[in-house]
Amino acid sequence: MTLRILSGIQSSGKPHLGNYFGAMQQHVQLQDIEDADPFYFIADYHAMTTVQDPEKMREFSRDVALDYLASGLDPDKATFFRQSSIPEVTELAWMLCAVTGMGLLERAHSYKDKVAKGIKPSVGLFYYPVLMAADILIYKSHQVPVGQDQVQHIEMTQDMAEYFNNTYHTEVFVRPEARMGTAPKVLGTDGAKMSKSYGNTIDLSMTGKPLKKVVMSIKTDSKGVEEPKDPETCNVFALYRLLASESEQAELADRYRAGGMGYGDSKKLVLEKIEDYFQPYREKRAELLDNLDYVESVLTKGATRAREIATQTVDEAKKAAGLL
Numbered sequence: 001m002t003l004r005i006l007s008g009i010q011s012s013g014k015p016h017l018g019n020y021f022g023a024m025q026q027h028v029q030l031q032d033i034e035d036a037d038p039f040y041f042i043a044d045y046h047a048m049t050t051v052q053d054p055e056k057m058r059e060f061s062r063d064v065a066l067d068y069l070a071s072g073l074d075p076d077k078a079t080f081f082r083q084s085s086i087p088e089v090t091e092l093a094w095m096l097c098a099v100t101g102m103g104l105l106e107r108a109h110s111y112k113d114k115v116a117k118g119i120k121p122s123v124g125l126f127y128y129p130v131l132m133a134a135d136i137l138i139y140k141s142h143q144v145p146v147g148q149d150q151v152q153h154i155e156m157t158q159d160m161a162e163y164f165n166n167t168y169h170t171e172v173f174v175r176p177e178a179r180m181g182t183a184p185k186v187l188g189t190d191g192a193k194m195s196k197s198y199g200n201t202i203d204l205s206m207t208g209k210p211l212k213k214v215v216m217s218i219k220t221d222s223k224g225v226e227e228p229k230d231p232e233t234c235n236v237f238a239l240y241r242l243l244a245s246e247s248e249q250a251e252l253a254d255r256y257r258a259g260g261m262g263y264g265d266s267k268k269l270v271l272e273k274i275e276d277y278f279q280p281y282r283e284k285r286a287e288l289l290d291n292l293d294y295v296e297s298v299l300t301k302g303a304t305r306a307r308e309i310a311t312q313t314v315d316e317a318k319k320a321a322g323l324l
Helices: 017-030 054-070 088-097 102-106 109-116 123-137 148-167 208-215 235-243 246-258 263-277 279-289 292-321
Strands: 003-010 036-043 079-082 143-146 177-180
Touching: 003 017, 003 123, 017 036, 017 054, 017 143, 017 235, 036 054, 036 292, 054 079, 054 279, 054 292, 079 292, 088 123, 088 148, 088 292, 102 123, 102 148, 109 123, 109 148, 123 148, 143 148, 148 177, 208 263, 235 246, 235 263, 246 263, 263 279, 279 292
Parallel strands: 003 036, 003 143, 036 079, 143 177
Antiparallel strands: none
C-alpha cells in the first residue's frame, strides 16, 4: 500500500531552526521511505491570519520554497506546492465545518495560546483547525508529521472525518494519524517553543553578526561562571543537542555539571555549530536564489498533481452530501 504523507509550513515569516528540526529535516528523510508518497505544501492560506502585507507574503512563500529545496527536498520524490494553488481545500473546509460543533474548536489549545500571546483572535485563527483538517483529508493522507503542539489538531481532524462519514453514511475520508519526529519541540531564544508568532526564532538564513546577536541573546538563568549548571534545563544546551554528536553533548554536559563554564562559552559553541551545520544548505540556497524560474516550476508541477487528487476527493464528498 502506498503511504500518503502530508505536512505543511506556514509562510508567516522566514523559516527557522524550529521549522527545520521540528519538521523539514523529517520531511526530507521521509521522501526516501519505500512506497511513501509525500505531499508538502507552503501554508499561505493559514499565514493570512498574521501576514497581511502582499509583498511580505510573496517573500515569505519564496523563502519557504527555497529553504525546503536547499534542505534536500527532491521534487521527483515529493509533491511540493502552494496551499493557495488548491482552491478546493477551502471548499472542503466549508463542508467540514457544516458538520463540526463549536465545542470542538473552542477546546483548541493552539488558539488559546496564541490569543494569550497577544495575537489578534480573528475568525480565521479560530477556524484554523478546520482548514488544517481539509488540508489533510483532501489528499486522503495516512500520516501527518507534526510537533507535539499540533497533535490535538490531528485528533480534531480525525473527529471531523468521522463526523462527515457518519453524517452522510460514507467512507470518503481516511483516518489520519500523527507521526512524531525525534525533535517534536524546539525551544526558542526565550525558552518557549520556537515560533514566528512569538518572535523568538533563529532563522535558517542567518549568518555572521546577525546570527551571533540572536544566539548570544538566548535566555538563561543567573548562575555565575563557577557554579554547576543543569544541562537538562538550559535553553542553550537544548539547541546544542540538536546540532552536536552524542559524545559532544556528553562532554558539554559534564562541563556544565562541573562548573567553571559560563553560558557565554556555551552560546559560542552553539554559534559555531549552526554556522558549520548549515553551510551546505546556504550554498545550495544561493544557487536556487539565482534560479527562481526553476523554483516556480517545481511548485507549479506539484500543484497540478495535488489539485487532481483534491478535485477527485471534493467530488466524492459532494456526491455523498447530495451536492452533485
